[in-house]
Amino acid sequence: MPYILIQVTREGVTPAQKNQLISGATDLVVNVLDKDPATTFVVIDEVDTDNWGVAGRSVTDLRNNA
Amino acid sequence: MPYILIQVTREGVTPAQKNQLISGATDLVVNVLDKDPATTFVVIDEVDTDNWGVAGRSVTDLRNNA
Amino acid sequence: MPYILIQVTREGVTPAQKNQLISGATDLVVNVLDKDPATTFVVIDEVDTDNWGVAGRSVTDLRNNA
Amino acid sequence: MPYILIQVTREGVTPAQKNQLISGATDLVVNVLDKDPATTFVVIDEVDTDNWGVAGRSVTDLRNNA
Amino acid sequence: MPYILIQVTREGVTPAQKNQLISGATDLVVNVLDKDPATTFVVIDEVDTDNWGVAGRSVTDLRNNA
Amino acid sequence: MPYILIQVTREGVTPAQKNQLISGATDLVVNVLDKDPATTFVVIDEVDTDNWGVAGRSVTDLRNNA
Numbered sequence: 341m342p343y344i345l346i347q348v349t350r351e352g353v354t355p356a357q358k359n360q361l362i363s364g365a366t367d368l369v370v371n372v373l374d375k376d377p378a379t380t381f382v383v384i385d386e387v388d389t390d391n392w393g394v395a396g397r398s399v400t401d402l403r404n405n406a
Numbered sequence: 407m408p409y410i411l412i413q414v415t416r417e418g419v420t421p422a423q424k425n426q427l428i429s430g431a432t433d434l435v436v437n438v439l440d441k442d443p444a445t446t447f448v449v450i451d452e453v454d455t456d457n458w459g460v461a462g463r464s465v466t467d468l469r470n471n472a
Numbered sequence: 473m474p475y476i477l478i479q480v481t482r483e484g485v486t487p488a489q490k491n492q493l494i495s496g497a498t499d500l501v502v503n504v505l506d507k508d509p510a511t512t513f514v515v516i517d518e519v520d521t522d523n524w525g526v527a528g529r530s531v532t533d534l535r536n537n538a
Numbered sequence: 539m540p541y542i543l544i545q546v547t548r549e550g551v552t553p554a555q556k557n558q559l560i561s562g563a564t565d566l567v568v569n570v571l572d573k574d575p576a577t578t579f580v581v582i583d584e585v586d587t588d589n590w591g592v593a594g595r596s597v598t599d600l601r602n603n604a
Numbered sequence: 605m606p607y608i609l610i611q612v613t614r615e616g617v618t619p620a621q622k623n624q625l626i627s628g629a630t631d632l633v634v635n636v637l638d639k640d641p642a643t644t645f646v647v648i649d650e651v652d653t654d655n656w657g658v659a660g661r662s663v664t665d666l667r668n669n670a
Numbered sequence: 671m672p673y674i675l676i677q678v679t680r681e682g683v684t685p686a687q688k689n690q691l692i693s694g695a696t697d698l699v700v701n702v703l704d705k706d707p708a709t710t711f712v713v714i715d716e717v718d719t720d721n722w723g724v725a726g727r728s729v730t731d732l733r734n735n736a
Contacts, residue, residue: 341658343475343513344629345609347581348637355456359467360636362459365608368628372621373612379658381475381513382459383413390553393560393580394605394643401557407526409673409711410497411477414505421588425599426504428591431476434496438489439480445526447673447711448591449545460473460511479713487654491665494657514657515611522685525692525712533689539724541607541645542695543675546703555702562698563674570690571678577724579607579645592671592709619720623731626723646723647677 341379342369349399350386358384407445408435415465416452424450473511474501481531482518490516539577540567547597548584556582605643606633613663614650622648671709672699679729680716688714 344365362382369375389399410431428448435441455465476497494514501507521531542563560580567573587597608629626646633639653663674695692712699705719729 341513341613341656341663343515343609343611345607345611346633347607347609348633348639349605353637355464355466357636358456359464361632362464363462364632364636365629366459366462368625368632369610369612372624372628373617375612377461379511380459380461381473383453383475384457384459385453386457387581387583390556391582391584392605393564393582394578395575396561396564396578398553398557398560399605400553407481407524407531407711409477409479409713411475411479412501413475413477414501414507415473419505421596421598423504424588425596427500428596429594430500430504431497432591432594434493434500435478435480438492438496439485441480443593445709446591446593447671447709449585449673450589450591451585452589458473465473487662487664490654491662494662495660498657498660509659512658512660515651516655516657517651518655519713519715522688523714523716525696525714526710527708528693528696528710530685530689530692532685539645539679539722539729541647541675541677543673543677544699545673545675546699546705547671551703558702559698562702563695566691566694566698567676567678570687570694571683573678577643579605581607590671597671619728619730622720623728626728627726630723630726641725644724644726647717648721648723649717650721 342375344382345385346382347385347387349389349392351389353386408441410435410448411451412448413451413453415455415458417455419452474507476501476514477517478514479517479519481521481524483521485518540573542567542580543583544580545583545585547587547590549587551584606639608633608646609649610646611649611651613653613656615653617650672705674699674712675715676712677715677717679719679722681719683716
């Protein structure tokens with residue numbers, strides 16, 4: 341009964357991409373750990389670029405200065 | 407000083423229901439573990455149905471094909 | 473399909489208390505939100521008192537100076 | 539490669555304050571643990587006051603009765 | 605710069621399986637979202653079966669009565 | 671009432687360093703957001719190097735091949 345959290349910046353992830361993340365992450369734990377897909381949860385958390393920092397700066401700032 | 411995260415799909419949870427979740431979860435750790443309610447946090451995280459997967463499919467998809 | 477995380481300090485929580493937390497948290501979302509218990513996860517995360525801070529001090533330190 | 543989650547109520551945190559949280563949290567793990575800032579993530583999660591409880595009541599309710 | 609948390613019960617996950625989870629989850633966000641693997645984190649959290657509940661019972665209990 | 675999670679690899683973080691992380695993270699939200707330290711939680715989560723991946727490889731593997 342795995343729980344998988346996928347946290348990414350909110351930059352236009354489409355419903356089709358979300359479906360691919362959900363099915364891919366589920367397949368991963370089914371294939372590697374022989375888990376039951378029926379009790380495998382995948383949660384995608386989209387985070388505003390103002391709210392995600394790397395190397396001490398927000399992604400908003402990093403994108404503007406790329 | 408417990409921290410309780412309640413993650414559910416965003417499907418019309420009302421403020422009254424949120425209050426019940428907050429008071430109920432707080433009572434639970436007070437009653438079972440004798441914790442101090444003053445330092446018990448409850449955070450409710452509502453997740454879009456596109457962003458929650460179970461059995462390899464999004465909840466949006468599962469609801470549409472129920 | 474709720475996911476509930478209960479994070480507490482690691483201070484001798486017994487298996488019986490864990491069972492009460494699991495059943496109580498499950499009942500809460502079943503009763504308040506009419507969720508299906510079969511797809512309700514409860515995860516209890518016990519945290520060493522050195523690793524939990526409140527008011528700027530570790531719980532280890534707070535316990536020693538209580 | 540630390541990951542730091544800062545969860546606060548959604549009550550008007552400005553982009554400038556977010557930048558201060560990101561740089562401050564990054565500096566903290568760099569200074570204390572000698573971590574590489576390039577692989578230090580900071581995620582700020584703003585939570586509606588209806589969805590955050592303390593002492594068994596929502597922050598919305600606590601603010602209204604302060 | 606995705607962050608992926610894979611939470612599973614602690615039931616003998618081997619280092620080789622952990623490597624497969626890490627590489628598989630990284631490949632997933634690289635392939636689906638075109639993310640940079642260099643800033644993709646995967647964290648595996650193994651949870652004791654006493655501390656994981658489903659359907660209102662601990663996994664320890666469910667395994668014993670399977 | 672902030673909640674701050676600091677997730678790092680388990681590589682010999684000392685109690686003194688943990689205290690610095692706790693006081694530093696608390697000061698940060700007090701100074702930037704004017705939060706009350708009495709209801710500021712800091713949780714440090716140490717993760718085995720086998721269980722943390724970056725760039726598709728475990729930290730154990732990265733350390734061995736540095």
